[in-house]
Amino acid sequence: MASMPAFSDVRAAARRLRGRAQRTPIFTSRTLDARAGLQVYLKGENFQRTGSFKYRGAYNAISRLSDAEKARGVVTHSSGNHAQAVALVCRDLGIRAAVVMVSTASPMKRQAALAYGAAIHEYDPAAGDPYVITPALAAEHGWALIEPFNHPHTLAGQGTAALELLEDVPDLDLLLAPCGGGGLLSGSALAARGMSASCRVIGVEPETADDAARSFRTGTLHENVNPPTIADGISTARLGSLTFPLIRELVSDFAAVSEQAIMEAVRFLFHRLKIVVEPAGAVGVAALMSGQYAGAGKAGVILSGGNIDAEVMARILNGSL
Amino acid sequence: MASMPAFSDVRAAARRLRGRAQRTPIFTSRTLDARAGLQVYLKGENFQRTGSFKYRGAYNAISRLSDAEKARGVVTHSSGNHAQAVALVCRDLGIRAAVVMVSTASPMKRQAALAYGAAIHEYDPAAGDPYVITPALAAEHGWALIEPFNHPHTLAGQGTAALELLEDVPDLDLLLAPCGGGGLLSGSALAARGMSASCRVIGVEPETADDAARSFRTGTLHENVNPPTIADGISTARLGSLTFPLIRELVSDFAAVSEQAIMEAVRFLFHRLKIVVEPAGAVGVAALMSGQYAGAGKAGVILSGGNIDAEVMARILNGSL
Numbered sequence: 001m002a003s004m005p006a007f008s009d010v011r012a013a014a015r016r017l018r019g020r021a022q023r024t025p026i027f028t029s030r031t032l033d034a035r036a037g038l039q040v041y042l043k044g045e046n047f048q049r050t051g052s053f054k055y056r057g058a059y060n061a062i063s064r065l066s067d068a069e070k071a072r073g074v075v076t077h078s079s080g081n082h083a084q085a086v087a088l089v090c091r092d093l094g095i096r097a098a099v100v101m102v103s104t105a106s107p108m109k110r111q112a113a114l115a116y117g118a119a120i121h122e123y124d125p126a127a128g129d130p131y132v133i134t135p136a137l138a139a140e141h142g143w144a145l146i147e148p149f150n151h152p153h154t155l156a157g158q159g160t161a162a163l164e165l166l167e168d169v170p171d172l173d174l175l176l177a178p179c180g181g182g183g184l185l186s187g188s189a190l191a192a193r194g195m196s197a198s199c200r201v202i203g204v205e206p207e208t209a210d211d212a213a214r215s216f217r218t219g220t221l222h223e224n225v226n227p228p229t230i231a232d233g234i235s236t237a238r239l240g241s242l243t244f245p246l247i248r249e250l251v252s253d254f255a256a257v258s259e260q261a262i263m264e265a266v267r268f269l270f271h272r273l274k275i276v277v278e279p280a281g282a283v284g285v286a287a288l289m290s291g292q293y294a295g296a297g298k299a300g301v302i303l304s305g306g307n308i309d310a311e312v313m314a315r316i317l318n319g320s321l
Numbered sequence: 322m323a324s325m326p327a328f329s330d331v332r333a334a335a336r337r338l339r340g341r342a343q344r345t346p347i348f349t350s351r352t353l354d355a356r357a358g359l360q361v362y363l364k365g366e367n368f369q370r371t372g373s374f375k376y377r378g379a380y381n382a383i384s385r386l387s388d389a390e391k392a393r394g395v396v397t398h399s400s401g402n403h404a405q406a407v408a409l410v411c412r413d414l415g416i417r418a419a420v421v422m423v424s425t426a427s428p429m430k431r432q433a434a435l436a437y438g439a440a441i442h443e444y445d446p447a448a449g450d451p452y453v454i455t456p457a458l459a460a461e462h463g464w465a466l467i468e469p470f471n472h473p474h475t476l477a478g479q480g481t482a483a484l485e486l487l488e489d490v491p492d493l494d495l496l497l498a499p500c501g502g503g504g505l506l507s508g509s510a511l512a513a514r515g516m517s518a519s520c521r522v523i524g525v526e527p528e529t530a531d532d533a534a535r536s537f538r539t540g541t542l543h544e545n546v547n548p549p550t551i552a553d554g555i556s557t558a559r560l561g562s563l564t565f566p567l568i569r570e571l572v573s574d575f576a577a578v579s580e581q582a583i584m585e586a587v588r589f590l591f592h593r594l595k596i597v598v599e600p601a602g603a604v605g606v607a608a609l610m611s612g613q614y615a616g617a618g619k620a621g622v623i624l625s626g627g628n629i630d631a632e633v634m635a636r637i638l639n640g641s642l
Contacts, residue, residue: 025346046595108592267631271429274367274627276595306595310588314635 007194037294046306060157077130080109087116149183150240159187173297176284180234182243189250213254233280328515358615367627375406381478398451401430408437470504471561480508494618501555503564510571534575554601
């Protein structure tokens, strides 16, 4: 069992990532402020290397492996964005990468991981469990398992996006982060705890995939296996053994957003801010656009990624989903 | 007849625009550099106020009107982006705005001008000529005519995007700008002439709307009325009495890009850079992606705007145009 990460691990990750990860831009919009009823600061992780915040966690975890581990290679499982991130980090560091990926994953995300040189091990979601397949591959080949969220070095690295946002806008009252397995959210909460005495951290999920909110509120781990949501990047079944207690301790509340609200947020970011954000990355904006946080002061939002298949965006733009 | 603008007018416009226009970001992409065979710097005017460079020219021209002119109001004609820009500038300055717009204009651009409070005077492209309608309205109502490109203050303001790019990347070897009526191109060329002894300026047009290239090469004004191109923002029929001589004097060459190349550039900017660029704004990238400037050193490109209708982008993403 890995040890619980702390704010100091996020700080250390930020030092390690310097010159590797992009310091991503922060966007503002008067129209969004007016609609949400507060000042909004959007952290554009869609502009991160490989198009999502996952690069931060993957680099932090993989760069900390021993030389012997690096020589043997790494394995992970991911619906897409973490796969791309592990693949690019391994290519840059000259390490062999294998990715266990569900056969229904986004074709674009799968293709990107392949293009960066990773080997893909595909499984049928009705028949296989990545939590069985991946450790088995790791044991068989001696590969280091780089968990996509439930890993202290991964989630500490993922928290560096929020750290940068709080460095640039120190007086945030709220910080909203998408929640799938909880790596980004718990890393962000560690950063907020260390950077601000008063910033409240809100996890955001699709209404159809609200297992983390239920786990958070009840103290018992809930799950949503293969939930029906357009936000494939946060369709993870459940929180992990590290992320669940961190979220219980550090997060203030959860918000749930409808599929319609997610698509409206994607369209808003496209037309008004001229940026491409995938559905999972737009849930924080969707929550703010409901107006439920009006009057709360300054809100930071992690736009977690921008990897979206052309035909999914086409359907969202046409309003036909 | 208005006097010929000079580099000093672009400089003066930049001072006037400080705190009004956005200093837009510059994007780079290793993938694009590899594909184009040179270092590319993209000036993101899609992030400008109202979503295009047109704000710069409209603000510069309208803010220079006398108090008496401002009290009477302004009129312009535009397929869309200049209309939005004039409408917002007038709203901000408390001036009445009227826009003469073709009935086939992009619905989104029309809607945006309306939302900023402009009055729209629509005409049928088969029956009316904006170059007749607009001066008639100006004369009838005493409105100041803010030409979209053939106006010394408009085009000087439009040149400030290139000025900023050359301030940030002074050693550009090439500067590519889209060309419709030639305001952006001639303003950019004035900026380049003033900022660099060696930067070559290239105008870029759709193959189906190459009237400016033919005018440039022959010294005789050519025209393309309602050319069949997806790049509606640069489908202007001909250069103007100011922009034609400026372009003849200051531009080094023209490039023509196919409709397929324009759409591929829009898709590339969407998927790889996660930014929304309209077809007219992507022609410079389309020209570079052909590889025809490989080995030329450093190229700056004006991404002129990001205002694209949802259904047009959906069709481009689906590859069905």
